[in-house]
Amino acid sequence: MKKLLLALILLPIVNSANAQTTPKKTHSGNPVFKGWYADPEAVVFGKKYWIYPTFSAPYEKQVFFDAFSSPDLVNWTKHPRILDTAGVKWAKKAIWAPSIIKKKDQYFLFFGANDIQSDKESGGIGVAVANHPAGPFKDHLGKPLVDKFHNGAQPIDQFVFKDKDGKYYLIYGGWKHCNIALLNDQFTGFSPLKDGSTFKEITPDSYVEGPFMFMRNNKYYFMWSEGGWTGPDYCVAYAIADSPMGPFKRVGKILQQDAKIANGAGHHSVIRNEKTDDWYIVYHRRPLDQTNGNARETCIDKMYFDKDGLIKPVVMTTSGVSANFLR
Template sequence: MRVTSVLMTALLVGGAALASQAQTTLGDDTLHAPAPALPGPNADPHIAAFGDTYYLYPTTDGIEGWGAKSFSAWSSKDLKTWKNEGVILDLPRDLTWANRNAWAPAMATKNGKYYFYYTAAQCVGVAVADSPTGPFKDPIGKPLVAKDVYRGQAIDPMVFVDDDGSAYLYWGQGQCHVVKLNADMTSYDPATVVEFKPEGYNEGPFVLKRQGKYYLMWSEYDTRDPRYSVAYAISSSPMGPWVKAGGPPVLHGRGPVKGAGHHSVVQVPGTDQWFIAYHRFIIPGGDGFNRETCVSPMRFDAAGNILPVNVFEKVKATKIRKTAAKRRS
């Protein structure tokens, strides 16, 4: 009877350990959030894949008044180990029109050039380089979108390049805007700017295309609010109109994860595998001025709806296949 009891106890303990291990593997350990992708305070991350390498371009966080003055790039071959590539744009050094509030960057590539879109002094700027890690130079010597020209704040730029090479600039806090860029990627016709505001929209627009559908994603609430989260809408055109998806947010906090938002998305080249980069309050003790950058898997259902992201699921090492990297280079 004692032997049976011991065996039973061992089985129960072993079973509990296996269950706990499986739970952690599946990302359901809601008491222990995965470590951030990048060390230290970093927010508003833009994630991209060029060649066989992933890149992250964040806002340097943890500075009073969100007062960062430069941008850095990070690179990875597998989405897990990230290398700091250093400063790629320094506002006081590289710009003549702004020297503060370096926020919310984005990256796009076209015709062998890399175009870095960013916020500086509540304006949208653009810089260009021959490499995803720079050095970047200001090609126009002024804001691409100046402050107070359009409704809402001129912050949070994102550029989507469609399959036909057409590029579209999105931006705005409090109000969203979109305009088709000229072939030079650094100018546009102001008369063609479209203003719109999906229900719940606050900031951080991001556009992706999958199976012929355009997805506009954005952040709701305020970045200082623990409820900060990501919603989306769908259109048949990069200019809209957009129909907001029902259901729960694509991304939101849970348990120790708070303020999950201001995201970007990357497709693993040559696959239908997707990852979302975003920030959350630093764990422990973070807030809307002290945030950290995370990466999580993102999936679609059979109907093309974006499934809610599990912020507790750990990222597995995911390399870009050589054939896919060659097609993109």
């Protein structure tokens, strides 16, 4: 009996000594969430970071969007199927590259659909609307916002930019051409630009697709992807101008493959924590052991500027970024 009592007394001590405590997650890691996701649009709404990516799969299976939110860039919550083609009658496949912006109390989600190859096909750039960043989103127009080729630009890879004067612009284009157009107040169409045109070409040297724009110190940073999206040479380059209309003279690459980390790094977005002035680039890349074009994962790394305001080359990591709360 004494031996039994002694064993019972020592048992919790032994178990406590052998227990393993799960270490607290201090970095996001790359990829930041599981699954094949590409073309990530990152944005800040209130006290949360959000990422809206393409579901990376064969075109016929790209019929919905998931979204992800985080208070700190480290812990992410999945919001499944915020938009589905079941609610967009004209969209059948290849739902790509979501871009979202808040206007008043509504969230407008712009997307490409159907991968049209000519003006004779149905599809292009659409827009959906919701009262919450996690949706559910509903088709805003019942038809595409842009359904034709203008200036040679395939109507895909849309990005919505709010200028300092409160105007909203749609910047988009594949097939090595990029257009900018001024959205009307209802986001149902476009208003003429100062020169009287609707779609103005702003294509810089070596542009392929995936445009993105942000402002820093009153300068317009225009970024895009180069190379082929299924190849290892996919990369990100940029230019700087005094106007969203350009002209944009290419500065150089800032994100590209790393033989030790991943290849196919591109189609990105940029976010900033205004409180800390930390900048981040959110992008997709292909693991070194993958050859399938759709094997793309969403990653995040820090982005830095030099004393002249030029973007330093991004160092890709597997650790990702550390926690950074908003406000």
